[in-house]
Amino acid sequence: xxxxxxxxxxxxxxxxxxxxxxxxxxxxxxxxxxxxxxxxxxxxxxxxxxxxxxxxxxxxxxxxxxxxxxxxxxxxxxxxxxxxxxxxxxxxxxxxxxxxxxxxxxxxxxxxxxxxx
Numbered sequence: 001x002x003x004x005x006x007x008x009x010x011x012x013x014x015x016x017x018x019x020x021x022x023x024x025x026x027x028x029x030x031x032x033x034x035x036x037x038x039x040x041x042x043x044x045x046x047x048x049x050x051x052x053x054x055x056x057x058x059x060x061x062x063x064x065x066x067x068x069x070x071x072x073x074x075x076x077x078x079x080x081x082x083x084x085x086x087x088x089x090x091x092x093x094x095x096x097x098x099x100x101x102x103x104x105x106x107x108x109x110x111x112x113x114x115x116x117x
Contacts (some may be wrong), residue, residue: 007060009043044064046078
């Protein structure tokens with residue numbers, strides 16, 4: 001039987017302190033979800049990823065954004081190695097229409113995380 005997944009994307013909400021408070025209060029919610037075979041998680045802002053991951057390790061913590069390059073002159077972007085360094089291995093994969101025109105996306109292998117340009 002497939003498990004259900006409940007995720008919340010915080011967009012540009014919650015400071016680090018607010019994220020810590022939220023993560024502290026999720027313990028009962030996580031247990032209820034487990035009892036009902038539901039995986040539960042959040043996608044906080046980049047600044048709060050590490051705090052939420054450390055405060056509530058049983059919560060799935062996802063990045064909201066990731067750039068396909070490992071490094072470079074991409075102001076404000078986050079790379080896969082940056083996320084891995086803080087223990088984040090989940091990423092919301094979507095096309096943000098606000099930034100879609102900012103990049104001409106290369107052929108990209110989503111499964112391997114490698115681009116071929």
